[in-house]
Amino acid sequence: MVSTLYTPINPRKLRYTRGAMEALKSINLGLDHHKCQNCDENNKFDADAHHKHHSDMHAAEIWNIITHERKTSLRMDNGAGRDTGGDYPLTSNLTAWAKKAMINFRPGYDVCKMVTPFSAQFHAVVEKERKRSSGLHNLDLIEFTYQIALYVGAAILLAADTTADPIKERAAFHSSRAGADEHLAIWCRLLTGLDCDPPIIAMFPIYLMMCQAFTFEPHSTQADYVYALLTGVDWAKGRSLYTDKITAFEKSVRSAVPNLDDIKSGQDRSFWRVAHAYLAAMNDCENVHNLKTPRKAAIDHGIDHNLVIVARALDTIGTAYECSDGTAWLDDVGIDSLIGSAIPNDVMDLHTDILTGETRNTVRLLYPEGLSMAQAMKSMSTVLSGEWCQLFRSHQQARFNNREDGRIAAASPPYSFCRARNRRVFEVLEMYVNKYADKFWDWTWEIYRMAREQVTEAGLEEPLVCALVRSIKQEDLPSSQSSKSIQFFDVYYDMIEDGSVQLKAKQPFGVSEDLAQLVRDIHRLWHVELLSDSREPGWGRRFDAESDRLFGEAGTILESNGNTDDIYKFAIAFGRLSMGLPYIAHHTVDAIIMSFGAI
Structure with missing residues (x-):
């Protein structure tokens, strides 16, 4: 029988400073009890009263045509060993505000015409999964959420197409064509046992590893890393110049790892296949x-902001990465994590997304054009503080509630930085630093200061969706005290502002001794040399290349080391560094773009 493997988190593996642990214990967070105007509006919604109208309206849509009999959900003692609160062991219920946004969505004729063949393509894959379903996953709910994301994505594409001032796309900037990815090859071999061709697709198993590091996942399997690798294949197929090479590589992967088959492995990995199918359909x-x-950042689409946020969250296919057993957490906390996985990616990519014609970027979709720099800085400081507070909640959920889904948000910034040249992390910074000179760093430190001011009890209690809506409306947080919870961020703030004491430790940021100097080198590059007046022109490309070299060197050291915990410890340290000064500076880049336009 196909089942699944679930091992609860071992809280003793999650190590915190004394101050951080006191902070995590100091406040009891419950996102379902948060109160603000956005929450009040959503709580007035009666999903059951709208369900029949929704079903009638969408009766002809492909995702409601189910040809295979639904499998009865397994009882908990036959399933995953945890309670999601949903009808199926590995799928939670959908949070009310997201359900409201989805049910109220009315795609127009042009959108439906455009999407129908790809919706049917995705539906056909899910139907195959229904036929052989183990009864662990609520495939109806999962398909519904992905189908809505697909339709919203198409609606955004068509809205963007109405622009009178289009950008001339620079496809070479897209990561699948950018090259400069050789440093990822060692990580692909380390995690999957395979030689990636092209190496860029290794970023997906690397992301999975960074997710698993969040809670020191004890049962990391080659098959899951390979499924993540195949996500990279699906991502690259529609965009790459090397389609034939990628197709050949996919065949070799499947033949090399026969236990990808559920019957042979005894594991239900339908969640990977459904995610792959969505990604292929959207591509x-x-x-x-x-x-x-459009050349401008803002895309005028007229879609409800809550729907845009949840659709982009689902578009990350983060549900496949949330938990080692494939549990899809779609409740308040789970959607909070999914949003948290999307925002860092979109913040880092705004400049490049404009150049490449990428439309599914929350910064492009949430904020109007014409903001003053002060308004843009206020918005981006709220985004930054929202990310910080979401990270706090993720750690609290993992440490005390045995929920690891926050890992997808924690892994998002390092996912961007592990391929610095492809993302042009520092090259983009150099462009904006050169144009705005000292103002750039003044703005950056001000965004940092304003974000810190919002890390209060009210900020920690605020779901990320509400923080984003508040950032759009330029609203302030309700006044509240700064409790012990802010101690959680002490080592993080110190890393940004100085970090010298932490770096002098024998194992800085907790890494093994063989990686200590490498971690110090990353910090020096990103926090000392970045602010140095002695930088020479072209420093951005040099920083990108050096960042990639150091990440690749870490993979080489860890391959020789062979200790899984050391891999995880490095990933945690790299994750913390990736939320440092360069990351904050990209919030400044976004504020500049929102106010003055992209360079």
Whole structure:
């Protein structure tokens, strides 16, 4: 029988400073009890009263045509060994505010016409999964959420196509074509046992490893890393110049790892296959026509902001990465984590997304054009503080509630930085630093200061969706005290502002001794040399190349080391560093773009 493997978190593996542990214990957070105008509006919604109208309206849509009999959900003692609160062991219920946004969505005729073949393509894959379902996953709910994300993505594409001032896309900037990815090859071999061709697709198993590091996942399997690798194959197929090479690589992977088959492995990995199918459908949809995208950052789409946020959260396919057993957490906390996985990626990529014509970027979709720099800085400081507070909640959920889904948010910033040249992390910074000179760093430190001011009890209690809505409306947090909870961030703030004491430790940031100097080198590059007046022109590309070299060197050391815990410890340290000064500076870049436009 196909089942699943679930091992509860070992809280003793999650080590915190005394101050951080006191902080985690100091406040009892419950996102379902948060009160603000956005929450009040959502709580007035009666999902059951709207369900029949929704079903009637969408009766002809492909995702409601189920040809295979639904499998009865397994009882908990036959399933995953945890209680998601949903009808199926490995799928929670969908949070009310997201359900409201989805049910109220009315895609227009042009959107439906564009999406139908790709919706049907995705539906066919899910139907196959229904036929052989283990009864662990609520495939109806999972398909519904992905289908809505697919339709919203198409609606955004068509809205962007109406622009009168399109950007001339620079496809070479897209990561699948950028090259400069050789430093990822060692990580692919380390995690999957395979030689990636091209190495860029290794970023997906690397992301999975960073997720698993969050709670020191004890049962990391080659098959899961390979499934993550195949996500990279699906991502690259629609965009890459090397389609034949990637297709050949996919065949070799499947033949080399026969236990990808559920029957042979005894594991239900339908969650990977459904995620792959969504990604393929969305990629095919956005590449079927040559659509225009605006030169400006903002995309005028007229779609409800809550729907945009939840659709982008699902678009990350983060549900496949939330938990080692494939549990899809779609409740308040789970959606909070999914949003938290999308925002760092979009903040880091705004400049490049404009150049490449990428439309599914929350910064492009939430904020209007014409903001003053002061308004843009206020918005981005709220985004930054929202990310910090979400990270706090993720750690609290993992340490005290045995929920690891926050790992997808924690792994998002290092996911961006592990491929610095592909993302042009520092090259982009150099462009904006050169143009705005000292103002750039003044703005950056001010965004940092304003974000710190919002790390209060009220900020920690605020779901990320509400923080984003508040950032759009330029609203302030309700006044509240700064409790012991802010101690959680002490070592993080110190890393940004100085970090010298932490770096003098024998094992800085907790890494093994063989990686100690490498971690110090990363910190010096990102926090000391970045602010140095002696930088020479072209420093951005040099910083990108050096960042990649150091990440690749870490992989080489860890391959020789062979200790899984040391891999996880490095990932945690790299994750903390990745939320440092360069990351904050990209919030400044976004504020500049929102106010003055992209360079």
